[in-house]
Amino acid sequence: MTKRQSYSREFKLEAVRLLNEGKKKGADLARELGIKRNQLYKWKEEIEVYGDDAFPRKRGQTQLKKIGVSQAGVGQLMCFSATAPALLYLPTSL
Numbered sequence: 001m002t003k004r005q006s007y008s009r010e011f012k013l014e015a016v017r018l019l020n021e022g023k024k025k026g027a028d029l030a031r032e033l034g035i036k037r038n039q040l041y042k043w044k045e046e047i048e049v050y051g052d053d054a055f056p057r058k059r060g061q062t063q064l065k066k067i068g069v070s071q072a073g074v075g076q077l078m079c080f081s082a083t084a085p086a087l088l089y090l091p092t093s094l
Helices: 009-021 026-033 037-053 059-067 071-087
Strands: none
Touching (some): 009 037, 026 037
C-alpha cells in the first residue's frame, strides 16, 4: 500500500493561482506540477467554496466554525447524540 501524497496549503494556493491565470491548460499545468488534473480542479472548487478557510490543517475545525459550534460544544453534541435515541422511547404519560 502506498502512502498518500500530501501538499502544503501554499502549494495548493499557488497551483490554483496558476490555473486561474489561464496561461496553461489545466492538464498541462497538472502534469508540470506532478498532480492529477482532477485534483487541481478539486482544489479550485475548495477555494471557491471555503475562500480563506480553504485547506485548513484540520478540516473538522473549519466545518464546526462555519456552523457555529465550539470545540466544547462538540462534546455536548456527542453526549446528546448518544442519549437521543433513548429519549425517543420515553413514555408520554406516567
